[in-house]
Amino acid sequence: MSGTSLVTARERALAVLGGEPDDATLRRYLHGIAGVDAVGLEQRAAALGTRSIKTTSKKWALDRIISLVDLTTLEGADTPGKVRSLVAKAMVPDPADATTPRVAAVCVYGDMVPYAVDALGALHGDPDDGRIAVAAVATAFPSGRSSLEIKLADTAEAVANGADEIDMVIDRGAFLAGRYGLVFDQIAAVKEACRRPDGTSASLKVILETGELVTYDNVRRASWLSILAGGDFIKTSTGKVQPAATLPVTLLMLEVVRDWHLMTGQRIGVKPAGGIRASKDAIKYLVTVAETVGEEWLQPHLFRFGASSLLNDVLLQRQKMTTGHYSGPDYVTID
Amino acid sequence: MSRLAVPKTYKLFIGGAFPRSESGRTYEVVKADGGFLANAAKASRKDARDAIVAARGAVGGWAGATAYNRGQVLYRIAELLEGRRAQFIAEIEDAEGATRAQAAAQVDEAIDRWVWYAGWADKFAQVAGNANPVAGPYFNISVPEPTGVVAIIAPQDSSLVGLVSAVAPALVAGNAVVVVASERFPLSAISLAEVLATSDVPKGVVNVLTGSPAEIAPWLASHADVNAIDLVGAGDLDWIDLEIAAADTLKRVLRPEQGPDAAAPTLDRIAAFTETKTVWHTKSLR
Numbered sequence: 001m002s003g004t005s006l007v008t009a010r011e012r013a014l015a016v017l018g019g020e021p022d023d024a025t026l027r028r029y030l031h032g033i034a035g036v037d038a039v040g041l042e043q044r045a046a047a048l049g050t051r052s053i054k055t056t057s058k059k060w061a062l063d064r065i066i067s068l069v070d071l072t073t074l075e076g077a078d079t080p081g082k083v084r085s086l087v088a089k090a091m092v093p094d095p096a097d098a099t100t101p102r103v104a105a106v107c108v109y110g111d112m113v114p115y116a117v118d119a120l121g122a123l124h125g126d127p128d129d130g131r132i133a134v135a136a137v138a139t140a141f142p143s144g145r146s147s148l149e150i151k152l153a154d155t156a157e158a159v160a161n162g163a164d165e166i167d168m169v170i171d172r173g174a175f176l177a178g179r180y181g182l183v184f185d186q187i188a189a190v191k192e193a194c195r196r197p198d199g200t201s202a203s204l205k206v207i208l209e210t211g212e213l214v215t216y217d218n219v220r221r222a223s224w225l226s227i228l229a230g231g232d233f234i235k236t237s238t239g240k241v242q243p244a245a246t247l248p249v250t251l252l253m254l255e256v257v258r259d260w261h262l263m264t265g266q267r268i269g270v271k272p273a274g275g276i277r278a279s280k281d282a283i284k285y286l287v288t289v290a291e292t293v294g295e296e297w298l299q300p301h302l303f304r305f306g307a308s309s310l311l312n313d314v315l316l317q318r319q320k321m322t323t324g325h326y327s328g329p330d331y332v333t334i335d
Numbered sequence: 336m337s338r339l340a341v342p343k344t345y346k347l348f349i350g351g352a353f354p355r356s357e358s359g360r361t362y363e364v365v366k367a368d369g370g371f372l373a374n375a376a377k378a379s380r381k382d383a384r385d386a387i388v389a390a391r392g393a394v395g396g397w398a399g400a401t402a403y404n405r406g407q408v409l410y411r412i413a414e415l416l417e418g419r420r421a422q423f424i425a426e427i428e429d430a431e432g433a434t435r436a437q438a439a440a441q442v443d444e445a446i447d448r449w450v451w452y453a454g455w456a457d458k459f460a461q462v463a464g465n466a467n468p469v470a471g472p473y474f475n476i477s478v479p480e481p482t483g484v485v486a487i488i489a490p491q492d493s494s495l496v497g498l499v500s501a502v503a504p505a506l507v508a509g510n511a512v513v514v515v516a517s518e519r520f521p522l523s524a525i526s527l528a529e530v531l532a533t534s535d536v537p538k539g540v541v542n543v544l545t546g547s548p549a550e551i552a553p554w555l556a557s558h559a560d561v562n563a564i565d566l567v568g569a570g571d572l573d574w575i576d577l578e579i580a581a582a583d584t585l586k587r588v589l590r591p592e593q594g595p596d597a598a599a600p601t602l603d604r605i606a607a608f609t610e611t612k613t614v615w616h617t618k619s620l621r
Contacts, residue, residue, distance in 0.1 A: 325580075326384050328560025329391070 009230035010188065012264060016228060026180035030224060036216035036252060045248040048291055049284040058283070062318050063101050065282045066093060067127070069311055070135055070271065070304045072107040073335075074142075074239065080115040083108055087119035089333055090132050094315050096331075097322065103311065104300040105133035105165060109141070110158035117162040124162070127300035135165035135205070139190055142209075142238035144169035148186060155193040159202045166194050167205045167306075169238060170222065172212045180225055187229035203301075205271055206231035210249045211241040219249055223256040233269035239306060244274025247284055254292040261293070270297070273306025279317045282310055308335070345375040345521065347382055347545060348528035350389030351538020357381045362546065364521060367432025375521045377546040380554040383513065386542035387560055390484045390511035393539030398481045398509035406456030408535045409506060413449040415530045416442075423523055427494045430520045445499040448600050452503035459507060459605050467613070474616040479609035481509035482587060483562035486555035488515050488548050490568040490597050494523035497598060501567050502541060504604035510563070513542045515552065517568065521545035548572060556580040563587035563608050567598050 019025040053061055071090045073082060087106055094100040104127035106116050116134045117124055125131030136158035139151035155166055168190045174182045187206055194202040206226035210219050226234050234253050237244035250272040257268045270289070276282055282305060289297050297303050312332040319327035344361070346353040355361075358379035364372045376382075397405070416423070420442055427438035460478055467475040485505040490497030498516060505512050516524030528543045544551060549572050556564055556577040564581050566574050570591035581588050589607055592598055 325557035325583075326387070326554065326559060328387075328558065331559055 013228040021184045023181040030221040038216050042248045045251045048288045051287045053283050061283050062314050065314050067101040069103040070105045070107040070306050071103045072308050083112045083115045084119045105135045107135040110136045113161040113163045133164040136163035137167045139168040142240040144171050152193045155190050165203045169207045184229045191230040203232045205233035205235045207235045210236050211243045223253050227260050227268050233271050235271040237274040239274030245272035251288050258293045269302045271304040276307050277309045279314045345525040347376045348543040349386045375545045378544040383551050383554050386513040389539040390513050393511045396537050397540045402457040406453050409453035412534045413446050416446045426522050441496050445496040449503050452507050456507050472618045477611050477613045480612045482608045485510045485563045485608050486513045486561045487565040488569040491517045494520040498524050500598035505608045507605050508609045510608050511540050515544045515548045559584045565589040566591050
């Protein structure tokens with residue numbers, strides 16, 4: 001689960017860019033990427049959303065969705081108790097059905113990491129081994145409006161508290177102002193702050209906040225920029241801005257990940273977050289991933305759903321498939 | 336000059352909108368003499384599920400409205416029904432092969448029943464509730480509370496009056512309703528839905544499904560998020576199986592009724608979809 005080392009990331013970026021990652025070089029590179037065919041993209045996403053997934057495939061998909069969920073609580077009103085109940089749900093999503101898989105991770109604010117780690121106990125670990133990771137949002141989430149020092153301290157504290165994954169936000173203001181070098185340096189610096197004393201490193205998810213980037217072209221550029229700067233994951237949104245994750249935007253980011261993999265052989269993860277509430281929608285994302293980058297990506301270190309209410313809907317669908325009749329919100333937790 | 340007929344396609348009423356069936360299916364509604372009357376949507380189990388989700392979302396607001404307000408809203412529906420009297424009469428004439436006078440009598444009866452139930456909205460609690468005498472310095476008060484989401488299989492041999500007689504009492508107490516209309520006479524149900532859509536009833540409080548009750552009823556009866564099921568029009572179905580399915584999730588069940596007096600207006604029909612809540616309160620704080 002340790003992310004790529006910073007040195008190789010930088011070397012790779014230099015090789016791809018053909019120069020120092022400053023504003024001018026990055027601008028030349030990012031603006032040289034072909035523009036997005038918006039109509040084609042939306043049409044492709046809509047077509048992928050029409051697949052009919054039934055019976056055994058649906059059962060597989062529902063279980064896979066659960067094992068890819070970053071169960072999230074990011075409220076000003078979060079309490080240690082709420083984080084503990086979130087962790088309890090992450091460990092045993094459906095107490096009535098022991099075959100229900102665990103979620104991939106819990107995602108909380110940095111100061112809540114110790115409570116999450118404590119509550120997870122022995123189950124804290126790598127989701128690829130069936131354990132549950134702790135992800136923390138950092139870098140002045142959700143706005144990203146603070147100095148680099150504060151962002152780095154925020155990150156380092158979360159990592160020191162035991163976070164396995166850091167969800168950072170990019171400085172959208174700097175990005176929109178064309179200061180790509182600044183955004184690059186900040187991601188690279190946060191990546192450095194993810195390093196632990198033993199040399200391993202927390203995995204870095206870079207939140208683009210696509211709802212604030214406005215255009216598909218910007219989303220594509222920001223995706224490239226984040227990957228070049230060393231992000232292990234690119235994530236659509238904070239969940240605090242509308243629109244959050246949409247299928248076309250996720251498809252676009254997956255295409256960047258696919259192109260990067262073809263170019264360098266490195267696998268980058270994608271995390272749509274915010275606004276995915278129904279199993280039906282989540283299944284569309286699974287289809288999109290499988291058709292764009294391949295089924296290989298449908299595992300916790302390469303694809304995640306950032307979600308809170310999605311899990312309940314998946315559990316209701318699961319109960320429907322097990323019992324043969326429709327279930328209701330009285331049969332899952334209120335959270 | 337002759338004019339091309341513009342037949343109306345009757346759709347479902349779910350969450351305040353008029354969607355086609357998710358399944359895309361329709362069925363032909365025929366006149367009493369067998370001639371084509373209209374196409375109606377044939378709801379599937381997923382439409383039933385969607386309707387229940389819509390109803391569940393609407394329960395809080397409707398149950399939380401004051402009884403006085405609910406009465407006003409229900410009375411307003413009667414006003415709108417009166418305004419569309421001619422349309423309902425024509426529909427019933429066509430569908431049931433009734434005479435104009437019979438159709439008019441049915442519409443009048445439906446409106447009168449609606450007004451009767453609307454009047455009970457802010458009076459029912461006084462009759463069904465009670466101040467219980469207890470051996471201590473406490474108020475002990477029992478009040479009827481709405482059950483929640485009520486599924487109804489409407490009487491199958493009547494266009495409008497059966498439907499109104501089944502839906503209105505459930506609404507009075509503050510329940511949200513998913514009703515499966517008469518399979519043979521679904522048009523008045525959808526026209527009533529059009530009335531509801533343009534009245535003050537919050538969306539999702541009433542949801543109307545057309546199609547085969549035999550197909551939809553088992554899904555409603557077994558659905559874990561339905562609190563009560565009124566089988567008044569399910570006499571020709573395997574209603575004992577429905578009752579058994581409903582028992583799995585402890586639903587209230589009203590059994591089928593047959594004949595012209597089916598679902599006659601009574602306070603019992605209102606009470607059937609309420610739960611009694613009893614609260615204690617100290618008489619004084621000294």
